[in-house]
Structures are given as structure tokens and as C-alpha cells.
Amino acid sequence: MARQFPNQQIEWRLRKEKIAKILMQLSGILITGSLFFIVGTILYKGLPYLSWEMISQAPQGGFYLGKGGGILNAILGSLYLALASTGIATLVGIPISLYLNLYVPKNSFTARSAKLLFDVLFGIPSIVYGAIAFSIMIWLGIRASLLGGIITITLLTIPIVVRTIDELLKTVPIDLTQVTFSLGATRWEAARVVLKYIRPGIFTAILLAFGRAIGDVAGVLLTTGFSDNMPKYIDEPAATLPLAIFFQLSSPIPEVQGRAYASALVLTFIILFIVLCTHLLAAKQKKHKL
Amino acid sequence: MTYRLWVDKLVQFGSAFLLAAKILVVLMIALGLTIKAWPLLQHENLWEILSSSVWSPLKGHFGFLPFILGTIWVTLIALIISVPLCIMASIYLVEFASDRLRKSVLPLMNVLAAIPPVLYGVWGILFVVPIISQYIAPLFGIETTGFSVFAGGIVLAVMIFPILISIMVEVMQTVPQELKDASLSLGATHWETIVSVSLRKAKPGIIAAIVLGISRAIGETIAVLMVCGNVPQIPASWFDAGYPIPALIANNFGEMMSIPMYDAALMFAALLLFVIIFGFNLISRIVLSRLEDHG
Amino acid sequence: MHTLTSSETKETQALIDTAVKPLIQIKDLNVHIEGKQILKNVSLDIPNNSITSIIGPSGCGKTTLLKTLNRLLDDSKEVQVSGSVLVDGDDIYGRDAEVTHIRKKMGLLSQKPFPLPMSIYDNIVYGPRIHGERDKNKLKQIAETQLRNVGLWDEVKDRLHTSATRLSIGQQQRLCLARGLAVQPEIILGDESTSALDPISTQTIENLLIDLKKDYTIVLVTHILRQARRVSDYILFVYQGEVVEFGKTEDILLNPQQELTKQYVKGFIS
Incomplete structure (x- = not known):
């Protein structure tokens, strides 16, 4: 017990901790602040240009030169596109995730590698989907259209649906499925019980996919084209909101740029609304479990 | 009873089919991109493409x-x-x-x-x-x-x-x-x-x-x-x-x-x-x- | 429920040799976690250079009591501690108590061995390094001494710089003990330290602790009565957050004064 450590400089050690803590708080504030900052900037710049005309009318002649009209065609185009692709993605994605969780043994090679694949696909950028879809469309002789956009965005959103639902299925207590099976249920019947259990979560998954679909540019840039007309036919080019923002922003005319900010604000509202819905649903899911 | 089992099997194969289709799409993307990019790879070698800084498409240079x-x-x-x-x-x-x-x-x-x-x-x-x-x-x-x-x-x-x-x-x-x-x-x-x-x-x-x-x-x-x-x-x-x-x-x-x-x-x-x-x-x-x- | 009044506590304490000032003195300790009272009015002097086992049914507060001794509970939220714990005469819950110094005085041996994610050698010298020891020769010497202390030196001397997680679980627990000893504590706290081990490793650890008590004051939490009998000099029986009885091992096991202790020792309550 004779050995003693050198002077321990405890004050310096504690000061280091304090400094680190301040740095950590600053980082946290900066990161959370960035969100409010982005929304604030768009709100500040976009609000003066936002008008009822903007969201209730299609562009009139010379709209992109600063004349009258609105971006209703783009809003509707985006909604159609997002609704259709999210719908298809849900119909395809739910069976896939149920299959991977209930039909295939959980830790089998198939289940694991398929889940890994979806994780990886989740990260593939939409420009890659867009590029390949565009080439296939040229090959098949389809021109840029709402349909092309829907196909591209569906491919993009399937991994989101599968991954989110897979996460949800992990939270289903194993007892629930076992009890159902022990009553003599088939796997499909068990799947229906499980689906009921995670229902609020499914809407969350759908909303997530919807948010991603409505905001995507790179995927629709090549495949959907752009149009000043209201979207009426699935085989015609259609305007989408993000693309409308993008095009208006590159205009040198201040009035048109201002409309870009207003359009950005509309998109922000749509996204915030979706996020709010997911949040409320998540709270409901939690309650449901208790 | 048989009907229930039949539905079960149907769902199983349906889902497996969707999964397979999705995986196939991924493979097709990879394959499609490669096929489409192939002419360039034949035109110049890979290292040349990646390391050249000359980008003049009109002259056929893609660095x-x-x-x-x-x-x-x-x-x-x-x-x-x-x-x-x-x-x-x-x-x-x-x-x-x-x-x-x-x-x-x-x-x-x-x-x-x-x-x-x-x-x-x-x-x-x-x-x-x-x-x-x-x-x-x-x-x-x-x-x-x-x-x-x-x-x-x-x-x-x-x-x-x-x-x-x-x-x-x-x-x-x-x-x-x-x-x-x-x-x-x-x-x-x-x-x-x-x-x-x-x-x-x-x-x-x-x-x-x-x-x-x-x-x-x-x-x-x-x-x-x-x-x-x-x-x-x-x-x-x-x-x-x-x-x-x-x-x-x-x-x-x-x-x-x-x-x-x-x-x-x-x-x-x-x-x-x-x-x-x-x-x-x-x-x-x-x-x-x-x-x-x-x- | 009958519990010890303070005069009775004094009587029990009087049985213990009080010629030396006890290293750990607990006075009127109350602990609330998330509004629930976990420990009630615990007052106790823990005898030096001996092993004291804390026994009692699960959830009675024994682990909480142990963790209040080195203030590990402070880090969890919503914990309120009142009363005082004197270590070396200083109140560790006092206003100017410095928590890293307090913890340095006590080595903790947890339920499962938790080797730090580094090599065997770095595990041992982690503490000394943190406390400012930079001299490589001294660090080497500390590592060897402590590994010898726990009988691990010959087993690991050729692979000191390999990851500690590759050791067997029994070896890991001895490593953790050596790691704790390397910061020169005066007290060793064990929280069911053998519950994850096989019988042979358990025996090794128990024998080590018995060897170590000549230099250290040791407090163990255990739910195994036989283990308490094998290793401890004193036993503290805790029930629902209160100290029911404290005394020499043979007194508590063979001649308990309290009805509750009697029932617990005989296995009627657990």
C-alpha cells in the first residue's frame, strides 16, 4: 500500500468534463436549431408570396414569366403520384414483410439476407432509380409520364414500407403469435391477428412512404416530365410540386422566384402535416400496446 | 378446413412471388445499368474513365x-x-x-x-x-x-x-x-x-x-x-x-x-x-x- | 413488523470490536427511487478488515444499499438520498464530497464480469492511468502485482495485450477484481459477484476474498445463504428496505434474535 499516484489534478479532470458538456449542449442546440432554421427561412421568404390564387389555379400562359395562375397542377400531380405509388408499395410491401416474419423461419438465410437487401435498397438514391427507369421507358417506347413516375417512386418506396413494418413486427410479443397458432390458426390467420395488432403502425409506414414519395425530385425529374396542364391522363407528363419549385427557382425573374418560395412553403406544410399525423399515430400505437 | 389451408398456401406463394419479383427488379437494375454503360467501357478502359480529368463529350472524352x-x-x-x-x-x-x-x-x-x-x-x-x-x-x-x-x-x-x-x-x-x-x-x-x-x-x-x-x-x-x-x-x-x-x-x-x-x-x-x-x-x-x- | 430500535442496534454494534474506528458508518440512510422508498432508516457501522454479507429476499434493497456506498445511484435519475454515509469519517453525500475520490476508495465487483473493451493489460492500468500515473514501468509493475494477487498472472502473462473479452468468464471476474484493486481501494464491494460463475470459479473468488480481507474491508451482497456462511464474518439481514438484524455470522445463522430472520434463515420466506 506504499505506492501513491502522482498529483491527480482532479480539478482539471472535472473542468474537462464541464467543457465537453458545454460543447455537447452547443452541438445539440445547433442540430435541433437547424430544423427550425430551415422551416423558418422558408416561412419568412415564402409567406409574402403565398396566395389563394397560387394554390387554387393552374398556370396560365406566361406563368413562368411572372404572369397569373398558380401551381395547383403541380400539387395535384404530386398528390396523385404519391397516392398511387404509396398505395402500390403498401400492397406489395406488407405481404413481403409478413412473409419474411411469419412464413419464413426468422433467422433463416432467406429472411436475413432479404431484410439486409431491403436495408441496402433503402439507401439507394432516387437518381439511380430514375436513370434506370428512364432507360427502360425509352426502350419500351413510353414517354415521360405520370405512369413512369409512379413506377419509379413505387420502387423507391417499397423498401421504406417493408423496413418500417418489419421494425413493427419485431415489437409483436411472441406470445401473441404462439397463442394464435395454438388455437389452430393457419399462418395467414395469425398474420391477420398480427396485422390488427400493428394497425396504427402500418399507417405510420404508409405516411413515411408518402412523405418520401411526395418530396422526391431526382426520381421524377427524368420519368414524369413536366406540364402546365392539370394532370388528367396517366400516360401524359405531369407537373410535380418539388420539380415546380426547382424550375421556378432557376428563373431569373424575382416574381417567379418568389413563387418558388411560396411553393416550397406549400410543400413544407404538406410534409409537416404528414409528420404530425405519424406522430399522433405513433402515440396511439403506444397506447394500444398498454 | 381445406379452404383455410388453401388460402394460407395462396398467401404464402403470393408473398414469396412478390419478394422474388422485388429481388429480380434489383438484379435487373444492376444488370440494366451495366448493359447500358457497356459501350463506354468498350470505348475506353475503366481506369482511363475514372482517372482522366478531361470531360469533353463532343470529342468523345469522358473523364x-x-x-x-x-x-x-x-x-x-x-x-x-x-x-x-x-x-x-x-x-x-x-x-x-x-x-x-x-x-x-x-x-x-x-x-x-x-x-x-x-x-x-x-x-x-x-x-x-x-x-x-x-x-x-x-x-x-x-x-x-x-x-x-x-x-x-x-x-x-x-x-x-x-x-x-x-x-x-x-x-x-x-x-x-x-x-x-x-x-x-x-x-x-x-x-x-x-x-x-x-x-x-x-x-x-x-x-x-x-x-x-x-x-x-x-x-x-x-x-x-x-x-x-x-x-x-x-x-x-x-x-x-x-x-x-x-x-x-x-x-x-x-x-x-x-x-x-x-x-x-x-x-x-x-x-x-x-x-x-x-x-x-x-x-x-x-x-x-x-x-x-x-x- | 418488528425491527431493531436504535438501542438494540447499539447493543449489536457493541458486540463488534470497536477499538478501531469503522471505515464505513451509515447513519439514518433513506433512499427513494422514483418516489418509492427503497431503504428506510438504515444505521450501521461496518467492521473493518472483515467480510460483511448483506442478505435478504430479492427486491429488499440490498443492491441499492451497496450502490449507495459508492454513489453509483446518483447517475440514475429520480433518486433521493437522505442521511449520511461516512467513509473514513467523511460524509460521501456531503456538500463538498468529490465523487471520483469516493469511488476510487472502493473496488466494485459486479454480478457479471464486465471487462472494459480493451486489452487485459489496459484493463488493469485503466484506473491508475486515469488517476494520473504515466510512468510505464510503474504501470507494468502494478499490472503484474495485481494479476498475481488474483492468481491470474501465470494464466495471462503471455497475452497481456489481447482483448480481455477472450478470457473465460471466471478469469474475467478475477480480472475485474484485479482492476478494482489497482486503484488502491480500502473497500471492496461485491454485488452477487459469483452468480454468473461456475462452482470452481466461485470457489476461487471466495478464497480470494477471504485472503484479501486482511487488507480490505469487504461488503458482499448475496442471496445464497451458504455463501454467506462460507465467507462472511458478519451478516446483515435486510427486509423490505429495513435492517432487521446485524451480527456475527454464526449468531445470525444459528441463533437469530428476530422472528423474521429466523424465518428467512430457515427458508420460510425468500
Whole structure:
């Protein structure tokens, strides 16, 4: 017990901790602040240009030169596109995730590698989907259209649906499925019980996919084209909101740029609304479990 | 009874079919990109394409180096900004913040993740670009429009905050309390425990998060395109314009198709993105799922 | 429920040799976690250079009591501690108590071995390094001494710089003990330290602790009565957050004064 450590400089050690803590708080504030900052900037710049005309009318002649009209065609185009692709993605994605969780043994090679694949696909950028879809469309002789956009965005959103639902299925207590099976249920019947259990979560998954679909540019840039007309036919080019923002922003005319900010604000509202819905649903899911 | 079993089987095969179809689509994407890019690969060898800095499609030269370096520049700048911030913030959330603070900050990260790229681009043009040209660049005595790899890096940094934070928080929460107790009970301060135990234990997960962030940054198209300047040159400083690969595809696809090989060159760019991002994602997801299993 | 009044506590304490000032003195300790009272009015002097086992049914507060001794509970939220714990005569919950110094005085041996994510060598010298020891030769010497102390030296001397997680679980627990000893504590706290181990490793650890008590004051939490009988000099029986009885091992096990202790020792309550 004779050995003693050198002077321990405890004050310096504690000061280091304090400094680190301040740095950590600053980082946290900066990161959370960035969100409010982005929304604030768009709100500040976009609000003066936002008008009822903007969201209730299609562009009139010379709209992109600063004349009258609105971006209703783009809003509707985006909604159609997002609704259709999210719908298809849900119909395809739910069976896939149920299959991977209930039909295939959980830790089998198939289940694991398929889940890994979806994780990886989740990260593939939409420009890659867009590029390949565009080439296939040229090959098949389809021109840029709402349909092309829907196909591209569906491919993009399937991994989101599968991954989110897979996460949800992990939270289903194993007892629930076992009890159902022990009553003599088939796997499909068990799947229906499980689906009921995670229902609020499914809407969350759908909303997530919807948010991603409505905001995507790179995927629709090549495949959907752009149009000043209201979207009426699935085989015609259609305007989408993000693309409308993008095009208006590159205009040198201040009035048109201002409309870009207003359009950005509309998109922000749509996204915030979706996020709010997911949040409320998540709270409901939690309650449901208790 | 037989009817029920029949339905069960039907669902099983239906789902298996959908899964197979989806996997097939992925294979087709990879295959399609390769086939489409093939003419370019026959025209010039791979090394030439990747290392040449001459981009003059009209003369048939497709050197990708400016684009590759443009991508690397914006990605690195984004990482330099976001990684330290996110590590510090996640440590704070896991180790120091109250439950209430953590529960109110993490959903905000989901909001940040939900904001579409185009809005980040708008923000970049409205805020980041002017700030750089009016305030930051003059500090270094440089004149610039502000449309630069630096602007791209800042926008990307904010875009990858959510993915970095959410994974880092998750990984740090898997460090067992008893392990931290072991270090604390030896007389280490909380901060010393974090540095030499928690961070060390969480290192593979943190790296995986960073790799995921990188692949997100590499693939990001529209936001970067809007603020980067898009000049096919090799950026020499933070304030130079750059031209990342995704922006190249988005700007030119479908427009320059009359130039021979241009189509193949752009497809090659897409293939390059696909391969890099697929690889990065694969590695980090495997690391993360290992961590989860052992966690 | 009948519990010890303070005069009775004094009587019990009087049985213990009080010629030396006890290293750990607990006075009127109350602990609330998330509004629930976990420990009620615990007052106790823990005898030096001996092993004291804390026994009692699960959830009675024994682990909480142990963790209040080195203030590990402070880090969890919503914990309120009142009363005082004197270590070396200083109140560790006092206003100017410095928590890293307090913890340095006590080595903790947890339920499962938790080697730090580094090499065997770095595990041992982690504590000394943190406390400012930079001299490489001294660090080497500390590592060897402590590994010898726990009988691990010959088993690991050729792979000091490999990861500690590759050791067997029994070896890991001895490593954790050595790691704790390397910061020169005066007290060793064990929280069911053998519950994850096989019988042979358990025996090794128990024998080590018996050897170590000549230099250290040892407090163990255990739910195994036989273990308490094998290793401890004193036993503290805790029930629902209160101290029911404290005394020499043979007194508590063979001749308990309290009805509750009697029932617990005979296995009627657990």
C-alpha cells in the first residue's frame, strides 16, 4: 500500500468534463436549431408570396414569366403520384414483410439476407432509380409520364414500407403469435391477428412512404416530365410540386422566384402535416400496446 | 378446413412471388445499368474513365475525375461538419439529457429526416450561399458567388444529421450500464468513462452510422445540384464550384442524347453510384445487425 | 413488523470490536427511487478488515444499499438520498464530497464480469492511468502485482495485450477484481459477484476474498445463504428496505434474535 499516484489534478479532470458538456449542449442546440432554421427561412421568404390564387389555379400562359395562375397542377400531380405509388408499395410491401416474419423461419438465410437487401435498397438514391427507369421507358417506347413516375417512386418506396413494418413486427410479443397458432390458426390467420395488432403502425409506414414519395425530385425529374396542364391522363407528363419549385427557382425573374418560395412553403406544410399525423399515430400505437 | 389451408398456401406463394419479383427488379437494375454503360467501357478502359480529368463529350472524352472529386469534396466537407456535432449531441442525449429532453429531441430528428431534398436546396440558396459569398469567403479574401462545394457540404451536413443521430443514439444506448459503472467505480469521471469506455464500445456502430451518412451524401442529388455551381472542374478549394456525380446525371439525362456515348457515360455514372452505395450500405448494415445480435 | 430500535442496534454494534474506528458508518440512510422508498432508516457501522454479507429476499434493497456506498445511484435519475454515509469519517453525500475520490476508495465487483473493451493489460492500468500515473514501468509493475494477487498472472502473462473479452468468464471476474484493486481501494464491494460463475470459479473468488480481507474491508451482497456462511464474518439481514438484524455470522445463522430472520434463515420466506 506504499505506492501513491502522482498529483491527480482532479480539478482539471472535472473542468474537462464541464467543457465537453458545454460543447455537447452547443452541438445539440445547433442540430435541433437547424430544423427550425430551415422551416423558418422558408416561412419568412415564402409567406409574402403565398396566395389563394397560387394554390387554387393552374398556370396560365406566361406563368413562368411572372404572369397569373398558380401551381395547383403541380400539387395535384404530386398528390396523385404519391397516392398511387404509396398505395402500390403498401400492397406489395406488407405481404413481403409478413412473409419474411411469419412464413419464413426468422433467422433463416432467406429472411436475413432479404431484410439486409431491403436495408441496402433503402439507401439507394432516387437518381439511380430514375436513370434506370428512364432507360427502360425509352426502350419500351413510353414517354415521360405520370405512369413512369409512379413506377419509379413505387420502387423507391417499397423498401421504406417493408423496413418500417418489419421494425413493427419485431415489437409483436411472441406470445401473441404462439397463442394464435395454438388455437389452430393457419399462418395467414395469425398474420391477420398480427396485422390488427400493428394497425396504427402500418399507417405510420404508409405516411413515411408518402412523405418520401411526395418530396422526391431526382426520381421524377427524368420519368414524369413536366406540364402546365392539370394532370388528367396517366400516360401524359405531369407537373410535380418539388420539380415546380426547382424550375421556378432557376428563373431569373424575382416574381417567379418568389413563387418558388411560396411553393416550397406549400410543400413544407404538406410534409409537416404528414409528420404530425405519424406522430399522433405513433402515440396511439403506444397506447394500444398498454 | 381445406379452404383455410388453401388460402394460407395462396398467401404464402403470393408473398414469396412478390419478394422474388422485388429481388429480380434489383438484379435487373444492376444488370440494366451495366448493359447500358457497356459501350463506354468498350470505348475506353475503366481506369482511363475514372482517372482522366478531361470531360469533353463532343470529342468523345469522358473523364470522370472532376465529378468523382466533386462528390468526394462535398461529402468530406459534410462529414467534417456533421460527424463531430452528431457524436457530441448523441452522447449528450444518451448520457446527460433527461428522458423528457431525449423524447422531445428525437422526434424532431424525424421531422428533419422527412424534409424533402428540394427544400434543403431552397434553404441552401436562400441562406447558405449568400452567407458564404458575403461573409465567410471575404474572411479569407476570396471572391465567390457562394455556389461552391462548401455550400453543398453544409447543406449535406444538415441532411445527414438525422441518420447519424438516430443510429448513434441507438448504438450508444446498447452500451451496458454495468460497463459504465465498472469504469465509474474505478474513479473515472463521467466524461472519462464516455471517452474510454462508451465510445470505444460503440465505435463499430458509430463507424457504420458514418458510412450510412456517407452513402446518403454521395447519392443526394437535387439539394447539392442547387447549391454546388455545377462546373466540371476539379475543385481546388472549399469555395470553388464542383459538380458531383448525381448532379451530372440529373442535369444532362435525356437532353444530350444525340451525342454519341453520352447516354452510356451517364449510365456509367449511375452504375458507379449504385455500386458504391450498395457496397457502403451492405457493409454498415452487416456491422449494425451484428451489434444488435450481440447487444 | 418488528425491527431493531436504535438501542438494540447499539447493543449489536457493541458486540463488534470497536477499538478501531469503522471505515464505513451509515447513519439514518433513506433512499427513494422514483418516489418509492427503497431503504428506510438504515444505521450501521461496518467492521473493518472483515467480510460483511448483506442478505435478504430479492427486491429488499440490498443492491441499492451497496450502490449507495459508492454513489453509483446518483447517475440514475429520480433518486433521493437522505442521511449520511461516512467513509473514513467523511460524509460521501456531503456538500463538498468529490465523487471520483469516493469511488476510487472502493473496488466494485459486479454480478457479471464486465471487462472494459480493451486489452487485459489496459484493463488493469485503466484506473491508475486515469488517476494520473504515466510512468510505464510503474504501470507494468502494478499490472503484474495485481494479476498475481488474483492468481491470474501465470494464466495471462503471455497475452497481456489481447482483448480481455477472450478470457473465460471466471478469469474475467478475477480480472475485474484485479482492476478494482489497482486503484488502491480500502473497500471492496461485491454485488452477487459469483452468480454468473461456475462452482470452481466461485470457489476461487471466495478464497480470494477471504485472503484479501486482511487488507480490505469487504461488503458482499448475496442471496445464497451458504455463501454467506462460507465467507462472511458478519451478516446483515435486510427486509423490505429495513435492517432487521446485524451480527456475527454464526449468531445470525444459528441463533437469530428476530422472528423474521429466523424465518428467512430457515427458508420460510425468500
